[in-house]
Amino acid sequence: MIFPRYSKDPRTEQSLRHSVRDGVAYSVMAGAGETYFSAYALFLKATTAQISWLAAFPSLLGSFAQLFSAWLASHTGRRKAIILTGVVLQTLMWLPIVWLPYFFPEHAVTVLIVCVALYFAGGHLATPVWNSLMGDLVPERRRGRFFARRGRLMSITTFIALAAAGLMLHFGKTGDHTRLAFTLVFSLAALARMYSAIQLARMHDPKPVPRPLDLPPLTVWWTGLRASPFARFTLFLAIMNFTVAIASPFFTVFMLRDLQFSYLQYMTSLAFAVLLQFTTLGLWGRLGDIFGNRMVMLVTGGIIPVFPVLWLVSTNFWYVLILQSLGGVCWAGFSLSSSNYLYDVAAPERRAVFSAVHNVLSNAAIFGGALLGGFLSLVVPEHVSLFGHEMTWTSSLWGVLAVSTLARAAAALTFLPRLREVREVRRTTAAGLMLRVARFNALTVLIFDTMAFTRRRLRSSGSA
Template sequence: MLAPQADISDAERERGLQRLVIEALFSNTTAALTTGVVLTAFAIHLGANNSTIGLLAALPFLTQLAQLPAIALIERLRQRKRIAVLSSVFGRLMLGVMALAPFAGSLALPGLVTATLVLCALGAVGGCAWNSWMRDLAPEDRMGRIFARRTFYATITSLLAGLGAALALEWTPERSQARDLAFAGLYAAGCAAGLYSAWIVARMPEPRMPDVDRRATHLLAQLRRPLGDLNFRRLILFLGTWQFAINFATPFFTVYLVRQLGYDMTVVMGLSIASQIANAVALRNWGTLADRYANKSVLLVAAPLYIVCIAGMAGGSQIADPAMRLAWLGALHLFMGAAVAGVTLATANIALKLSPRGEAASYLAASAVVTALAAGSAPIAGGLLADFFAVRRLELVGRWTDPEGVFTYLSLALSNWDFYFLLSAVLGLYALHRLGHVEEAGEIGRQEMLRQVVKETRGSIHNFSTVTGLKALTEFPSNLVREMQVRQRYRQIHRKRDEGRSRSG
C-alpha cells in the first residue's frame, strides 16, 4: 500500500488528486485546532513569556533543517509515501501529549515546547517527501488550480474548526479548569483528525522516482545542484528575506491584540476567522492567475498588499474610538487574508515550478533550509527584543498655535509592538527588491496583473452575489474604470492595425 508504482493510470492519478483535496480537510482541521492563534493562546494560558512564545513560533521553521537528512533518506529508500505517512503518524501523536499539558503542573510549558519540537521535526521530514511526491504526481499545467482548490476547501474547513475553537474558548473562563479541558479537547480532536489525514495520504498513488547516478546522491552534491542554479538561488534569497520580514512581527499579532490593545480571545479568534474567509474567497482567483500568467506576477501584487497590512497594524494603537479601532483591525485582517492566500500559493508553486522533475526533493529542501533559518530566527529575535521595545516610545506631535488657541493636527505615538510592524514592513520592501531578480516563464508586469486581479475579483463576486448592494462593493471610481477601458480599446485598435499590416505585407 505504501510502495511506489512504476505506472499510474489516468484514473488512478485523478483519484489521487481528489484525495489530495479531501486530505486537506483533515490536515487543516488539525492545524486550525492546534497551531497559530490557538497555540499562542495555549501558551499564554500556561503562563508563557514573550521569549517562549517567540520560540514556539520559531520551531516550525527551525525544524525544517530536518529536511537535510530527509533528502538523503528519500534518495536512499526512494519511497516518499512511506516516509510521509510514518512521519505524519508519529509526529501527530505528539498532539495527544500536548493535550495533557494543562494537567502537567510545572512540566506543562517544557512539555508543550518539547512536543512541538518533535511534531515539527517529523513534519519537516514528511514535508520533504510530500513536496517531491506532489511535484511528480500533479500535472504542471494544472498545478496552480489543483492546489488552489485544495487550499480553498482546506480554508473553509479551517474556518469552521477555528470557529469551534473560538466558541470553546468563549464558553470557558480564563485561568479556569474548564479552560484546561477546552484546550485538552482541542488538541485531542486535532490528533484524531491528523491521524485520519495520514490514512488518506496512504491511499494516494506515488510515482516511482526516476533513476539517477548514485554517485550524485551524496547530500552535499544534492544541495550543490540547486545552489548552483542562478535563478533558483535568487529565488531562495527572496524567500529567505521575505520569511524573515514577515515572521519578525506576525507571530506576535495575538500578543499585541491581547496584551497591548486589551482584547479577549473571542475578538482575536473572530479577526482570525475574518482573515480566513477573505483567504478562501481570494484563493480561486489567485490559482487561476498563477496558471494563466506566473507565480511571480501574483507575488508582485499580493506581497506588497501584505506588507501594507502589517504596517497598518500599528494604526490600531493610534485609534482611540473602540468601534473605529475594531473596524480598522477587521479591514486589515480581511485584506491580509486575501494577500496571504496569494503569497502562500505563489511561493509554494514557484519553488515547485522552478525545481526540475525528479530532483524536487533536493531543490525544495535547499529552499526550505535557507528560509527556515531566516523565518526561525525572526520570531526569536522578536521575542528577545520585546522587553527593549516595551519601555520605549516615539511620539510625533504637530500643533498650530494662534490667538484663538492651540490646535493639534497630528498626534502619533508608537510603542511596544508598533515598532515590530513598521520594521517588518521595511524588511518586506527589501524582500520585494530581491523578487525582481527572479525569472519565471509567463510573468507579466505589476500593473497588468492588477488589472487581471480586478477583473477576476469582479467576476467572482458577480457570480456569487445575489444582492445588488454586494455588487456595488466591486465598483471602482469611475475615472479609474474609464482609464482601464480606454487603455484596453487602445491596445485592441493597435493589435488589429498591426495584424492588417502583416497581412498586406
C-alpha cells in the same frame, strides 16, 4: 465534494482525491490546533521571550528534519513511508500537548515548546517528499488550478475549524473551563490528523528513480545566483521569511494581551483572514496559470511589507478585521504563487532535494527572525522621547512591527524585480493584474465553478 477530474489515469486521479481529503483533514488540525498554540502558551503564562522560542525552535528543528527527509528519499525512494512517518509523529505529539497542563503544570510552557518542536519536525519530515510526490501526480498545465481548488477547500475547512474552536474556547473561558476547552479542541485536531494519515496511505506513489543528495558548495551557490532561478528564489523567500518572522509570532500576544481581545474576537480576526484566502485562492490560481507565478508574487509581495506597521494605526476591532481581510487576500496569492513557482524551477527528479534545501533555508531564517523579534520586544521601550515630545505607543511591540515592515520592504525591493518567469505565459503588467483582482467577484466564480462541474458530470453520465 465538488472537484473536477485532473488526470486520465485512474490511479493518479484517485490519488489526487485522497490528497484533497488529506488536505481537508489537515486543515481541521491546523485550524483547531496549530492556530491556537500561541494562545495556549499565553494561557499557560508564557512570557514574550517564550513565545519567540515557541516560534523559533520548531523552525530550527524542522530544518534538520527536512534535510534528513531528503537524504532518506534519495537513498530509499520510499516517499510514502517517509510521509507517513512524519504524519504519525505529528499525531502522537498531540498526546503530551493535550495533557501537559494536568501532568506538568510547573513546566508546562517548556514542555509545550519541546512538544511543538517535535510536532513540526514530523511535518517537516514529510514536506519535501510530499512536494516531490505531488509534483509527479499533478499535471503541470493544471497545477495552479488544482492547488487553488485544494487550497480553497482547505481554507474554508480551516475557517470552520478555527471558528468552532474559538467558540469552544470563548464559552470555556466564560464558564471558567478554559483548560477543558483546550483539551477538547486539541483532541479534535489529533483525530483529524489520524484521518489525514489514512488518506495519505491510500495514495499512489509513481516511485521515481532516487537521486543522491549532492548539495553544491556554498561558492557554487553564490556564483550561480544570477543564473539560477531556483537559487535566486530560495534566497529571496528565506530573507522574506526572516523579515516576516520578526513580527508574526507576536500578533497573538498583541491581540490577546495588549488589545485585550476575547477568544471570540481573536477567532473572528483570524477567521476573516482565512475566509478571504478561501474566496480569492481560485482567482490567484488562474492568474498564476495564465500570467505566471512570478507576476502574482510581484504584486502581492509588494503589498505585504506594509501590514505590520498598519497594526499601530488603530486598536479598533473593526479596523483589525479590515486589516486581516486585506492580509488574507495578499497572503493567499503570495503563498500559492511561491509554492507553485518552486515546482516551476525545480526539475521533477530533484524536487525532494530542492524542496528540502529551500525549506531548510526558510526555516533557519524563521528561527533567526523570531529570535530577533523576541529580542526587540524586550529592549525597545514603549515610550519614546522625540524632540522633547513623549510618544506612547499602543504596545511595547511597536518596534517589532516597525522593524518587520522596513525589513520586508527592503527584501521585496531587492529581490522581486530579479525573479524571472520560467514558463511560457501571457504578458501583463502589475497594474493590469491588480485591475483583474479589483474586478474579482468571489460569489460569481463559485457559481461558475459549480456549473462547470455539473456540466462535466452530466456529459460523463451521458457517455457511460
